[in-house]
Amino acid sequence: MKRQWRLGPAVLVILGALALVGTACGDDDAPASGSGEGGALRVAIVAPSASDDLAFSQSMVDSVHAIERDVELSVTDGTFIIEDAAAAIRGYAEDGNDVVIAHGTQFGASLIEIAPAFPDVTFMWGTASDTQGLANVFAYSPAADEGGYVNGSIAAALTKTGVIGVVGPIEAGDAVAYINGFKAGALAGGASEVNVTYTGSFGDVALAAEAAEAHLANDVDVLTGTAQMVVGAVGVAADAGVPWFGTQANQTSLAPSLVVASQVYHWEVVLEEMLTLRDSGVLGGQAFEVNLANGGLVIEFNDAYELPAGVRDAADAMIEGITNGTVSTG
């Protein structure tokens, strides 16, 4: 059984109300024990965007829900300010959570300060490829280039102009891995050009939408993008009738007839491994990767989008090739 608590928006409303009252004119501490109600594992997630963003943050929340354990889950999301995230991470550790997931590359510096102070708590940090030498930190990352490569190769089969557009946030983390993989796959598949726009923001939906419009003005007829702000770009693609490829979470609901496929992160594959290690007394110090081979990355096709004959088979063969190492995404 999983129970979930959210703090972000409620805290902001209260702060706003207090600020208003203050200019014009409780205590919910959790028990400081290591296990939750009925012995459930107490897990907390601190995430930079909304936990239902159809992208990065949602992928982790969905994954924790998918763990086959009794988990008491707390979530603080929308922590786009690193200091707020650090306060939440520390707060969860102080409150006696067994596991605190710092779901954002940008939270790494905060963990260097916080993790050593709570040696009995396991911190999970991603996307990151190393633990910064911290004994109670597990790192996790996706091989996002793999799904990017598959999506790119399918996109190359769909484009008529030969020009494909990509809307990215900031050139960092799994975004750059996905985009580089996509570009390589598309070019290898026969696309003549892959135009990449980094908007400079993970959250600016309007800018992402206009980036997609800019691509459409330059002969692009297939689009993809990564991070939570792409919901705006998907809308532009849908209005223009242009196929869209998703990543991080399944984005089919945003454009049911035009999302071709989504690379979905199933973190639960590595979460289970990390929790098993924790059960055996190893609280951290190792790095994990989700990929096509271990099932942590899954290409979820939209059955409502009819792919041309042979494209789906070719994509499945490519997934098989990446999985067994005969296809390189580089």
Added chain:
Amino acid sequence: MGEFFTLSVLVATAASAIRLATPYLLASLGETVGQRSGVLNLGVDGVMLLSAFFSYWTVLETGNLWLAVLVGLVVGLVMGLLYGVITVFLNATQGISGIGIFIFGLGLSDLLFRQLVGTPKPVRRLPNVDIPLLSDIPHLGEALFQRNLLTYLAFLLVPVTALLLTRTTFGLNIRSVGDNPQAADSLGVSVERTRFVAILIGNSMAGLAGAALVLQLGIFQPNLTQGLGFIAVALVYFGAWRPIGVMGGALLYGFVNATVLQWKALGIIPVSGSDLANMAPAVLTILALIVVARRVHAPSALTKPFTRH
């Protein structure tokens, strides 16, 4: 660079700039009215967020775009009532209470979105409406006269706001309570009432700006504005508290953003230079503000609560 100067790309850039400028323009025009009366509202972003959410939710539930626009306007009006009571009648510090309104709007819109909607769901976007004859002008017609009705309204409100401020008794009252409220009061002008109405106008337009933003995008997400309301406040300074100047600022901001995006899409700005290019709109705004600050003065009573002696 040559690819950028093709007609189709230039038209697309102009259209993009106008779309980007529309919410800024609506919010900035409203804030201009408020600031000319002496009231600074740093809560514009929060008002926009709440209006954007309620407009989005209205379309999601009813499918009616125009009801959504009306709802956005009304939410702005309600927030204006709140802000007006706090700043005009309770004489609260404008800066702090504005930030309170912002945080309140940010948090409440997020909370309501999660409770009432959850995962982002796309809704209908505002359709473009062709202006007869003008939309047929080659290239120019496509860029300027095939836009949605809120965009036309935003640009129509520029002369309307200018006329309101310079050619009506109410506009004269707004300017007088913004520059010298004691003198206005001694002449029988109700400073409180004038400022209160100016705040209602300003917040209603911020509400329209939120509606325009979300209905152009067809989707809502927590913190959708990404600080757009704060830029709108800065554009009032940029425009020297004049509607035409504010329009110039909004368009410039939109054009710089749209051009940067086009240049990225065309590869004129390489990926390695992307971060630097992202700063261009902000740098340009700051430079313009420095220039403006040398030649104009803000309303003398801006941010100062009025107390009758």
